Amino acid sequence: MKRVPITVQRGGPDDPPRLETYQAPYLEGMSVLDALRWIRAEADPTLAFRYSCVNANACKECLLRVDGKTAYACTARLSETGVTVQPLANKTLIRDLVTDTVPPKEKLAAALRRS
Amino acid sequence: MSDDIARLETEVLVIGAGGAGMYAAIAAARNGARVLLLDKSLIGRGGATVMAQMTVAVALGEQEPDRWTDHLADTLAAGRGLCDEMLATLICRDGPARIRELADWNVGWTKEGNHLKQVTAPGHNVPRCVFVDFLNTGPAVTKTLRAQVARSDAITRISGLSATALVTRDGRVTGAVALDVEGGGPVTIAARAVVLATGGLTRLYRRNSASCNMGGDAFALALDAGAALVDMEFVQFFPIGHLAPRLVGMDPIMWDPFRYKLGGRLLNGNFEEFIDRYGGSDDGVYSAPRDLTAYAIVKEAEAGRASPNGGAYLSFEHVGEAALRDAFGPVIDRLAKNGIDLTQRPIEVAPIAHYHMGGIRVDETMQTGVAGLFAAGEAVGGASGANRLSGNAITEALVFGERAGRFAARSAKTTTNGYQDADAATAIADIHRLAESGGDSVAFGPLFAELQDLMWEKVGLLRNGDALRQALARIRAMRSEDLPRMRPGDKGGFALGVQEWFDLRAALISAEAIALCALARTESRGAHQREDKPETDPAQAHSQRLHLHDGALVAETIPIRVAAAA
Numbered sequence: 001m002k003r004v005p006i007t008v009q010r011g012g013p014d015d016p017p018r019l020e021t022y023q024a025p026y027l028e029g030m031s032v033l034d035a036l037r038w039i040r041a042e043a044d045p046t047l048a049f050r051y052s053c054v055n056a057n058a059c060k061e062c063l064l065r066v067d068g069k070t071a072y073a074c075t076a077r078l079s080e081t082g083v084t085v086q087p088l089a090n091k092t093l094i095r096d097l098v099t100d101t102v103p104p105k106e107k108l109a110a111a112l113r114r115s
Numbered sequence: 116m117s118d119d120i121a122r123l124e125t126e127v128l129v130i131g132a133g134g135a136g137m138y139a140a141i142a143a144a145r146n147g148a149r150v151l152l153l154d155k156s157l158i159g160r161g162g163a164t165v166m167a168q169m170t171v172a173v174a175l176g177e178q179e180p181d182r183w184t185d186h187l188a189d190t191l192a193a194g195r196g197l198c199d200e201m202l203a204t205l206i207c208r209d210g211p212a213r214i215r216e217l218a219d220w221n222v223g224w225t226k227e228g229n230h231l232k233q234v235t236a237p238g239h240n241v242p243r244c245v246f247v248d249f250l251n252t253g254p255a256v257t258k259t260l261r262a263q264v265a266r267s268d269a270i271t272r273i274s275g276l277s278a279t280a281l282v283t284r285d286g287r288v289t290g291a292v293a294l295d296v297e298g299g300g301p302v303t304i305a306a307r308a309v310v311l312a313t314g315g316l317t318r319l320y321r322r323n324s325a326s327c328n329m330g331g332d333a334f335a336l337a338l339d340a341g342a343a344l345v346d347m348e349f350v351q352f353f354p355i356g357h358l359a360p361r362l363v364g365m366d367p368i369m370w371d372p373f374r375y376k377l378g379g380r381l382l383n384g385n386f387e388e389f390i391d392r393y394g395g396s397d398d399g400v401y402s403a404p405r406d407l408t409a410y411a412i413v414k415e416a417e418a419g420r421a422s423p424n425g426g427a428y429l430s431f432e433h434v435g436e437a438a439l440r441d442a443f444g445p446v447i448d449r450l451a452k453n454g455i456d457l458t459q460r461p462i463e464v465a466p467i468a469h470y471h472m473g474g475i476r477v478d479e480t481m482q483t484g485v486a487g488l489f490a491a492g493e494a495v496g497g498a499s500g501a502n503r504l505s506g507n508a509i510t511e512a513l514v515f516g517e518r519a520g521r522f523a524a525r526s527a528k529t530t531t532n533g534y535q536d537a538d539a540a541t542a543i544a545d546i547h548r549l550a551e552s553g554g555d556s557v558a559f560g561p562l563f564a565e566l567q568d569l570m571w572e573k574v575g576l577l578r579n580g581d582a583l584r585q586a587l588a589r590i591r592a593m594r595s596e597d598l599p600r601m602r603p604g605d606k607g608g609f610a611l612g613v614q615e616w617f618d619l620r621a622a623l624i625s626a627e628a629i630a631l632c633a634l635a636r637t638e639s640r641g642a643h644q645r646e647d648k649p650e651t652d653p654a655q656a657h658s659q660r661l662h663l664h665d666g667a668l669v670a671e672t673i674p675i676r677v678a679a680a681a
Contacts, residue, residue, distance in 0.1 A: 012607040012608055013608075027361070028361065029360060029361030029362075029363070029453075029454075030361060031363045040560060040611075041559075041560030041561070041563075041564060042560055042561070045558050045559060045560060045603075045604040045605075045612065046604045046605050046606065046612070048605065048608075048609045048611055051327065052156040052157075052160070052161040052326045052327050052328050053160075053161070053165065053166055053326040053327075053366075054325075054326060054327060055362075055363065055364070055365070055366070055367065056166050056326075056364070056365065056366035056367075057363075057364040057365070058160075058165045058166045058253065058254060058326075058366065059156065059157065059160040059161055059165060059326060060160060061156065061157060061160060061161075072364070074363060074364060075363050075364035076363075077363060094297060094608040094609050095607045095608040095609045096609075098608070098609045101157075102157065102274045102275055102297075103157075103158075103274070105265070105272060106157070106158050106272045106273060106274040107273070107274070108121065108273050108275070108276060108295055108297075108298070108302065111123060111151070111271050111272075111273050112121055112122075112123065114271055115122075115123050115124055115125075115271070
């Protein structure tokens with residue numbers, strides 16, 4: 001099966017960011033999210049990223065950077081030459097591709113202050 | 116008990132913030148309760164409602180004269196004799212009030228002249244389904260409910276909190292334990308009443324139209340707390356889920372609205388219409404029921420007449436560019452970006468796991484067998500019997516959500532805070548144990564993929580006794596042997612691996628429930644098709660109720676509930 005290189009920024013807020021490259025199976029028309037889900041399921045179960053609706057672009061949770069540009073991982077098509085995937089630059093990093101995108105009024109800390 | 120545990124307290128706790136959960140929160144708040152609304156994903160963005168594209172069935176009589184009793188008759192007919200008539204009555208009778216309330220909240224139901232536009236969906240005797248153009252029903256409904264939730268000072272919202280256990284004392288629910296996914300630690304929630312609204316279980320199947328949150332959480336939580344499930348063998352396979360070419364950014368159910376508006380022709384790999392070979396009729400309009408169409412597509416493929424990717428063709432080539440644009444506007448451009456021109460070639464479709472008819476057994480107030488524990492939306496079992504009527508899912512989410520929230524608020528007022536840490540100790544210890552990695556590791560990914568394949572092949576659209584017995588044995592082994600060995604590999608923030616352990620636990624008990632009930636139902640009916648028992652057996656016009664006894668699932672048959680109880 002044809003493989004495609006996916007380079008992913010890894011690490012938490014206190015780590016120096018490092019890039020790791022995975023060789024994901026390539027299927028024509030696949031999305032960047034397809035590749036990330038393959039990596040977590042089959043290659044590296046520690047890779048962190050957000051998503052919930054998988055393919056519908058309804059939940060809007062998979063926002064990150066693909067080759068430096070802000071994109072939804074579920075709608076960004078993967079090219080045969082591969083991509084570099086990074087977390088959003090303007091949000092606080094939590095780990096790997098996960099940033100602090102929860103609205104302030106929906107945070108646990110806000111609820112704890114309130115109760 | 117250590118001090119690193121976050122503690123919350125509320126009157127009504129709503130678990131799951133899709134359409135049903137948000138409506139429950141709104142209803143509980145306006146009935147005087149303080150509410151905590153949580154979701155393992157983002158509030159109002161996960162779940163199934165947001166993914167709904169088009170139809171919401173409701174007897175408004177705007178397009179043509181209609182009566183809710185006619186809607187009920189269609190619902191019962193689709194359910195193949197197994198609908199809980201009390202619950203089906205609630206959906207059809209109270210649906211109009213909920214749809215009007217959403218209109219008052221400016222959801223933007225599509226209009227035609229000065230009335231709401233209603234279209235005919237398969238199984239309905241009149242044009243009955245409202246929608247929001249273009250393919251925007253789910254996003255519009257969830258946005259509207261999110262706005263109403265945000266306006267209420269009585270509702271506290273928390274995203275990224277995954278409920279892992281309910282806490283009970285003396286047969287009454289007293290709260291819940293949840294995983295703070297970002298922080299990785301346990302959170303205890305003292306609550307006087309709890310509403311379960313985490314949806315269905317279609318993620319258990321390899322081909323599914325679900326978000327990754329639809330993994331049977333509510334069923335596992337309810338069983339563990341002592342509540343019963345019903346009709347778990349009935350999983351709806353949507354017949355014409357998108358198959359090929361690969362589409363991104365679109366829900367695989369999208370061809371349903373295309374057929375509502377434009378008909379379309381369903382063809383086998385030889386470009387022949389085939390639904391009439393299985394007792395249905397299509398004639399370029401969309402009238403054959405879901406269970407029959409799904410069955411027909413699979414049987415054509417078995418006979419060697421599949422489309423190239425193993426499904427059927429769906430063709431709109433005869434419709435023409437102007438009609439396509441008129442009906443779907445910007446969606447045609449999104450398809451073009453995916454390289455699809457419907458005027459030039461057909462697309463391929465195949466059945467896909469879409470909805471769960473079974474679920475938690477509730478009474479007319481949406482209360483389960485556990486005092487103070489309510490359920491709403493797809494998590495509730497029985498209303499759709501053996502096959503859900505098109506368009507009833509959102510109506511169900513709204514009607515059951517409002518009702519569960521209202522009665523949960525009343526229940527909360529009649530009781531005091533009964534939560535005690537001792538009752539939550541095991542659930543808290545589970546989270547602490549998983550947060551410390553180690554042991555011989557079984558990875559989540561391959562195991563969950565195996566479960567999805569097993570469910571698809573042996574507990575899916577076409578079943579037989581031998582395959583079901585094999586599946587049941589493997590599921591039980593996964594539950595007793597593999598699950599205890601699974602350890603998250605994650606380190607640092609965002610404890611996805613810990614959540615996955617609970618996801619797998621919920622999925623396995625839900626999978627076992629389906630396989631067990633499917634094996635015991637020795638007939639074919641609606642969405643449950645047994646190749647070794649192809650006939651419908653009038654003697655099996657009953658439901659199966661399940662509960663957990665010393666960790667084992669126990670099934671019993673119960674009669675169909677009649678409408679008088681509503």
